Every structure is written in C-alpha cells, then in structure tokens.
Amino acid sequence: xxxxxxxxxxxxxxxxxxxxxxxxxxxxxxxxxxxxxxxxxxxxxxxxxxxxxxxxxxxxxxxxxxxxxxxxxxxxxxxxxxxxxxxxxxxxxxxxxxxxxxxxxxxxxxxxxxxxxxxxxxxxxxxxxxxxxxxxxxxxxxxxxxxxxxxxxxxxxxxxxxxxxxxxxxxxxxxxxxxxxxxxxxxxxxxxxxxxxxxxxxxxxxxxxxxxxxxxxxxxxxxxxxxxxxxxxxxxxxxxxxxxxxxxxxxxxxxxxxxxxxxxxxxxxxxxxxxxxxxxxxxxxxxxxxxxxxxxxxxxxxxxxxxxxxxxxxxxxxxxxx
Numbered sequence: 001x002x003x004x005x006x007x008x009x010x011x012x013x014x015x016x017x018x019x020x021x022x023x024x025x026x027x028x029x030x031x032x033x034x035x036x037x038x039x040x041x042x043x044x045x046x047x048x049x050x051x052x053x054x055x056x057x058x059x060x061x062x063x064x065x066x067x068x069x070x071x072x073x074x075x076x077x078x079x080x081x082x083x084x085x086x087x088x089x090x091x092x093x094x095x096x097x098x099x100x101x102x103x104x105x106x107x108x109x110x111x112x113x114x115x116x117x118x119x120x121x122x123x124x125x126x127x128x129x130x131x132x133x134x135x136x137x138x139x140x141x142x143x144x145x146x147x148x149x150x151x152x153x154x155x156x157x158x159x160x161x162x163x164x165x166x167x168x169x170x171x172x173x174x175x176x177x178x179x180x181x182x183x184x185x186x187x188x189x190x191x192x193x194x195x196x197x198x199x200x201x202x203x204x205x206x207x208x209x210x211x212x213x214x215x216x217x218x219x220x221x222x223x224x225x226x227x228x229x230x231x232x233x234x235x236x237x238x239x240x241x242x243x244x245x246x247x248x249x250x251x252x253x254x255x256x257x258x259x260x261x262x263x264x265x266x267x268x269x270x271x272x273x274x275x276x277x278x279x280x281x282x283x284x285x286x287x288x289x290x291x292x293x294x295x296x297x298x299x300x301x302x303x304x305x306x307x308x309x310x311x312x313x314x315x316x317x318x319x320x321x322x
C-alpha cells in the first residue's frame with residue numbers, strides 16, 4: 001500500500017495533464033485512507049481513518065470541480081495548452097470564470113498541504129493513525145502536493161497570463177500570502193498548548209505549510225529562487241520530521257505513552273534519543289545551525305526579493321512563537 005502511495009506521489013510531481021493530475025492525486029491519497037485506519041484494535045485509528053476519508057473525499061470533489069471547469073473552458077487537458085487558451089483574445093477579458101476555477105483548485109490543494117482553514121483533519125488524523133503512517137503521511141503527501149501545486153500554478157496560471165487587464169499570478173500570489181500568514185500563525189500558537197507529541201507535530205506541520213506558502217507567494221517574481229526554496233524546505237522538512245517521528249515510535253513502544261510530559265527526563269534515560277529529538281525540534285523551529293534555519297532563510301529571501309517584506313516580517317514574528 002505504501003509503494004502504491006509513493007508511486008502516486010512520484011507521478012504527482014511530474015504530471016502535466018489534468019487526467020494524470022487527478023489520477024496521481026487519488027493514487028497517493030486513497031492508500032493513505034487505508035493506512036490511517038490500519039490499526040483495527042485502536043478506535044482512534046478507525047476514527048481518524050473515517051475523518052480523513054470524509055474530509056479527503058470532499059476536498060477531492062472540490063478540486064475535481066475546479067479541474068472540470070478548466071476543461072470545460074478550454075476543451076484541453078494539457079496544462080500548458082489550457083494556459084494558452086486562457087490567454088486567447090476570446091477569453092482573456094473575462095476574469096470571473098478563471099478566478100472561480102483557481103479558487104476551487106486552491107481549496108483542494110489547501111486540504112492536501114494542511115493549510116488553514118483547511119487543516120481541521122490534521123491533528124486528529126496525526127494523533128489517531130499509527131505513528132509510522134503519520135510520519136509517511138506528513139512527509140510524502142505534503143511534499144508531493146507542494147510540487148504539484150507549484151507546477152499547476154506556473155503552468156496554467158503563469159506570470160505572462162493577463163486576464164481582465166491584470167496578471168492572473170497577482171491573484172494567486174495574494175491568496176498564497178494570506179494562507180501563509182494564517183497557517184504559520186495559527187499552527188505555531190496552537191502547537192504550544194498541545195499535550196500529545198503527535199498533535200503538536202500536526203500543528204507544526206500546519207505551520208510548516210504556511211512557511212512554504214511564502215515561497216509560493218513569491219513565485220511570480222522569483223521563479224527560480226522560490227522553486228529552489230520550496231524544494232530545499234520540503235527536503236529539509238522530510239528528513240527532520242521523519243527523525244522526530246522515529247524517536248516517537250521508539251519512545252511510545254518503550255513506554256506506551258505519547259504525552260509530552262512523559263518525555264521529561266529522557267536525556268537521563270536515553271541520551272542519544274534525547275539528542276536526536278532535540279536536533280529535530282531545533283530544525284523545525286528554524287534555530288541555527290540546523291537545516292531548518294537555512295530553509296527559513298531561503299523562504300524569507302524569496303519574499304524580500306519580491307518586495308513582500310511585510311510577509312517576511314510576519315514569518316519572523318511567527319517563528320519567535322516556536
């Protein structure tokens with residue numbers, strides 16, 4: 001099942017056709033529904049699997065509706081052919097249909113990357129799913145979704161596309177900036193008050209999605225820098241998160257607990273385990289010289305180079321909460 005989901009994630013990052021986009025997305029997601037509810041002896045696992053399935057189905061339907069609008073407008077399934085049609089003289093004067101399709105697509109991707117306000121499933125699913133599944137879910141699905149979102153925006157709604165006298169990238173950049181601010185702020189604030197380590201990492205994952213959206217918002221002006229920032233941040237996040245969840249797996253199997261309170265004194269009981277957890281948390285918090293600091297630096301640089309200093313300042317304030 002994990003191999004099937006991984007195959008879907010690989011196809012997502014390289015998809016250039018609407019049909020392949022949706023098939024790859026569902027190939028990635030449907031096995032995750034099964035894996036989340038894999039532990040049949042745990043009621044929390046069954047509950048999280050049901051929640052993930054219901055929210056995921058609803059989000060997929062919204063995304064599919066947005067994709068169907070794009071196909072209905074253009075009669076094309078190739079992403080670049082759709083962008084060419086949207087920029088044609090007969091269509092470029094009408095902004096509303098394109099904005100409607102773009103909004104639906106962003107909502108669908110917002111669920112996949114756990115951005116606020118589409119994050120409601122994340123804490124419960126992360127806590128209820130078996131910990132190895134949570135680790136895979138937090139890394140594979142998010143990284144593949146950001147790769148596909150970046151390709152989708154740059155292919156169908158590129159900087160050169162002008163509709164109604166305005167560059168279409170202006171709209172999705174502003175939307176990404178707004179989602180970034182509320183995601184990283186709410187994610188960090190709610191992570192502070194959690195008592196379960198997996199729920200804390202769930203809200204951290206929401207905040208990390210917000211930070212990555214900073215580079216998405218900067219894509220129109222800094223394509224190469226922003227894409228590099230997204231790639232590096234996702235690479236860093238994947239290894240750091242897997243390290244944190246590996247410690248949780250070892251700790252929970254030894255103690256039967258996932259409570260943050262029970263981690264107290266871990267440095268005396270298992271110094272190496274405590275060291276690995278410390279490194280993972282410092283990286284997620286963006287503390288130098290951990291990899292997370294350099295990831296944040298690239299994201300902030302992309303925002304500043306795009307004259308979105310306010311967004312970088314908001315990110316710095318949000319980072320101080322961590």
